[in-house]
Amino acid sequence: xxxxxxxxxxxxxxxxxxxxxxxxxxxxxxxxxxxxxxxxxxxxxxxxxxxxxxxxxxxxxxxxxxxxxxxxxxxxxxxxxxxxxxxxxxxxxxxxxxxxxxxxxxxxxxxxxxxxxxxxxxxxxxxxxxxxxxxxxxxxxxxxxxxxxxxxxxxxxxxxxxxxxxxxxxxxxxxxxxxxxxxxxxxxxxxxxxxxxxxxxxxxxxxxxxxxxxxxxxxxx
Amino acid sequence: xxxxxxxxxxxxxxxxxxxxxxxxxxxxxxxxxxxxxxxxxxxxxxxxxxxxxxxxxxxxxxxxxxxxxxxxxxxxxxxxxxxxxxxxxxxxxxxxxxxxxxxxxxxxxxxxxxxxxxxxxxxxxxxxxxxxxxxxxxxxxxxxxxxxxxxxxxxxxxxxxxxxxxxxxxxxxxxxx
Numbered sequence: 453x454x455x456x457x458x459x460x461x462x463x464x465x466x467x468x469x470x471x472x473x474x475x476x477x478x479x480x481x482x483x484x485x486x487x488x489x490x491x492x493x494x495x496x497x498x499x500x501x502x503x504x505x506x507x508x509x510x511x512x513x514x515x516x517x518x519x520x521x522x523x524x525x526x527x528x529x530x531x532x533x534x535x536x537x538x539x540x541x542x543x544x545x546x547x548x549x550x551x552x553x554x555x556x557x558x559x560x561x562x563x564x565x566x567x568x569x570x571x572x573x574x575x576x577x578x579x580x581x582x583x584x585x586x587x588x589x590x591x592x593x594x595x596x597x598x599x600x601x602x603x604x605x606x607x608x609x610x611x612x613x614x615x616x617x618x619x620x621x622x623x624x625x626x627x628x629x630x631x632x633x634x635x636x637x638x639x640x641x642x643x644x645x646x647x648x649x650x651x652x653x654x655x656x657x658x659x660x661x662x663x664x665x666x667x668x669x670x671x672x673x
Numbered sequence: 674x675x676x677x678x679x680x681x682x683x684x685x686x687x688x689x690x691x692x693x694x695x696x697x698x699x700x701x702x703x704x705x706x707x708x709x710x711x712x713x714x715x716x717x718x719x720x721x722x723x724x725x726x727x728x729x730x731x732x733x734x735x736x737x738x739x740x741x742x743x744x745x746x747x748x749x750x751x752x753x754x755x756x757x758x759x760x761x762x763x764x765x766x767x768x769x770x771x772x773x774x775x776x777x778x779x780x781x782x783x784x785x786x787x788x789x790x791x792x793x794x795x796x797x798x799x800x801x802x803x804x805x806x807x808x809x810x811x812x813x814x815x816x817x818x819x820x821x822x823x824x825x826x827x828x829x830x831x832x833x834x835x836x837x838x839x840x841x842x843x844x845x846x847x848x849x850x
Contacts, residue, residue, distance in 0.1 A: 498726065498730050557751065615712050615715040
């Protein structure tokens, strides 16, 4: 069965869209060793979670330079707190929360916080125009990525973290984003549907003035 | 949706035991296909840059092993309501407070990145500002006041060593001001 290619039940593998091999890492052990001065253990922690921290920053719409700064601050913060992490198994959530807090602070400082009012139909800023261009010239992959970049902040932040390797579990996401655990699945679905609608096979038709987010409701029912 | 997905969707619909693994309908299959395409696009378009990874690794060497950690207990930037009240000459002033068991560091940073700080309780101390490019060392006055003309970009940490006291030096957590 093709979907068992990585030894995972099909639904799990396909649903998450990433491999789970990294879950074998003993985070508690690595933390203890790093706290004791073991640099290799630290590097292993960085290798495991750098993508997550990066995803948080990028998901908040920060550019590469700002995201690099968020990442640096977050890792310096962990280095200072190696001895005070109380729940090693939740280190991912700790890093994500710390990175997210820095992002919100930076966005506020730069007065770039995008309010929902600046977004029409779930897409923000100039990205909507770029999207039409991409669809016409560069094909669906580029269009999908542009559509993703243009997503409203709530969708983008959540999806970007779900795309990280490894992503956080729903319980941790619920803490980090301060949203009920039960709403994560539906929000994820709504955001993906929005992207799917915008990059469907007939781009210009689906790009037209359809009835906003309502398009997804009809399909799911 | 590729052929594998279709097969998977069909198979899990037939196999009633795998309740939570099945695709309920075509919409969900399409949604998951979108997710998988996004996942490979994220790997391709937005990987962690090598210098970001290197910087994360090197932060290990910047731990302040022997210092007492002063944690951020107040940041006006976090508090919307207070922010509105803290304005001088139309520019926002950011206030932050770091607290260690025996010492508090209070600071104000203007929009022009000019920083004024004070060690509480008032005492003379040597303050070291650590940043990406190195360190800036300064001495406070006898009341514990110090200032930095232009705070460097990026994360910074302050290390404070009271003069004339055997107390451990204190280092603040890293913050981007």
